[in-house]
Amino acid sequence: MSRLVIKNVRLSYANVWEPKPMQGDPDGKKRYSASLIISKDDTKTIKAIQRAIEEAKTEGKSKLANKNGVIPKNIKLPLRDGDEDRPEDEAYTGRMFLNANASADHAPKIVDRSVEPILDRAEVYSGCYANVSVTFFAFNTQGNVGIGCGLGNIQKIRDGEHLTGERSAEEDFEDLGGDDDDDFLS
Structure with a gap:
């Protein structure tokens, strides 16, 4: 498994507090998950992810290779282009993204800037x-072959x-201060 800490990503579809069944999973297994959105301008991070994916391919060659010992070019890869895969969602415009998952028994640790x-x-x-720690790993399950992205800590x-x-409530309301009942008369 190839491990990487990806910095300054935007979380989307953040299901990080309680595991939920994954859409399309025939077994209905519950998972933690998040989509990690990365600016296409962040070429350093994208290259690091691509290297980690290549490492996972090498480490998992026995799972990925066909009968001839060759890894097919059309395996599923976790790094995707938001402009192509989510053109209707402006949060993904000009961005790459990864969908990262963790099993129900491996909840991500969630900390602040001070690691509290x-x-x-x-x-x-x-x-x-x-900042999100992830692992990349090879999989070959029920005819699906590729590299997956495991969700670590956040x-x-x-x-x-x-x-x-x-x-937020702060965005919707102003501070009225005190207990003045006159505010309810208008």
Whole structure:
């Protein structure tokens, strides 16, 4: 397995607090998951991911290779182009992305900038930015062959606009101060 910490990614479809059944999984196994959005301008990170994927191909050659010992060119790869695969979603425009998963018994540790645990679930959401540890591994299951991306730990580094359209109470309301009942008369 090839391990990598990807810095400054935007989380999308962040299912990091409780495992949920994965869409399209015939076994209905619950998983933690997140889509990690990376700017196409971040060529250093993209190249590091591509190297890690190649390492995983080499390490997992026995799982990936066909009967002739050759890894087919059409195996599934985790690094995808947002402009091609999610053209309707502007959060993915000009971006690459990875979908990372962890089994229900391997919850990601979620920490803040000081590496202190984050306990408030509202702090880590689809749209915030994070550093995320991932592993790349070969798989060959039920005719699906490729390189997968395992979700490791998450370090929130900054807030971002919610991708779900959700708003905080602070965005919706102003501080009225005190207990003045006159506010309810209008």
